[in-house]
Amino acid sequence: MPTPTDLAITPRDRRFQREGAPRLWVGGDPFATAFFNALSVTFPRGEAFFIDSVRAFRDGVPDRLAGEIAAFIKQEVVHSREHVAFNRQVTDHGYDVTLLDADVTKVLDLAAQRAPILNLAATMALEHFTAILAHELLADPRHLAGADEHVASLWRWHAVEEIEHKGVACDTWLHATRDWSAWQRWRVRSLMMLVVTKQFLHHRTRGMIELLRQDGVTGLRAWGGLLRHVLLRPGMVRRVALPWARYFLPGFHPWQVDDRALIAAEGPSHALPEGAPLPAA
Numbered sequence: 001m002p003t004p005t006d007l008a009i010t011p012r013d014r015r016f017q018r019e020g021a022p023r024l025w026v027g028g029d030p031f032a033t034a035f036f037n038a039l040s041v042t043f044p045r046g047e048a049f050f051i052d053s054v055r056a057f058r059d060g061v062p063d064r065l066a067g068e069i070a071a072f073i074k075q076e077v078v079h080s081r082e083h084v085a086f087n088r089q090v091t092d093h094g095y096d097v098t099l100l101d102a103d104v105t106k107v108l109d110l111a112a113q114r115a116p117i118l119n120l121a122a123t124m125a126l127e128h129f130t131a132i133l134a135h136e137l138l139a140d141p142r143h144l145a146g147a148d149e150h151v152a153s154l155w156r157w158h159a160v161e162e163i164e165h166k167g168v169a170c171d172t173w174l175h176a177t178r179d180w181s182a183w184q185r186w187r188v189r190s191l192m193m194l195v196v197t198k199q200f201l202h203h204r205t206r207g208m209i210e211l212l213r214q215d216g217v218t219g220l221r222a223w224g225g226l227l228r229h230v231l232l233r234p235g236m237v238r239r240v241a242l243p244w245a246r247y248f249l250p251g252f253h254p255w256q257v258d259d260r261a262l263i264a265a266e267g268p269s270h271a272l273p274e275g276a277p278l279p280a281a
Helices: 030-055 063-092 098-111 116-139 149-164 168-176 182-214 219-232 236-248 260-266
Strands: none
Touching (some): 030 219, 063 149, 063 168, 149 260
């Protein structure tokens, strides 16, 4: 299934409360808090990488895709702005994110040495990651159970927009590789997903363990609690394993799963007007 013709990618200029959330903002749970905080630290520079990777191939795309790329960029700019503010709350609570930042820098430095088409493939893989995480976040309220209401709203808003634009990088890739064989496309995107998955799991786990250490949770308690959180209850990683694996099927497209009902359930919120300038970070 290609991207639905009636899909609307709607940039929403949201600003979330900048202070007031407790240090362990997910119901006092250090494991859930570490999970979301470690993800958020990666977002501002990661989303800038996504924008650059897609923008490099937007020339000559069909008009409809050009509009979707423009909306994707607006959404990602606002995501970056809001997660910069959220990450400031994380550091204000006394967390040192130097190690987490260094891991993001290391990955992006390696990406700078790759061909642009491979960075587009990496972006497509990571956008699939964010889309399946977003789906699960909205589908199961246990992931944000007991969370500070303002921070939970930030994550749900972000999840809505990740679902909305989940096909943009893939459609840009399909246009950029339109002269490739189906085998070559499958091989490159599959190998890049394996590379991205290894890096993602390694660095995010390292980041979570580091944040837990700063909460005084170390050793077997840290590893046991984290594995229980991501694999058992609520089990985010376990629950996205099958959607992750579908990426390797020949002819895969993100919109083979039409989950716009999850977007509709969240309702509209402060769309940017057509032609509005990009919000400042």
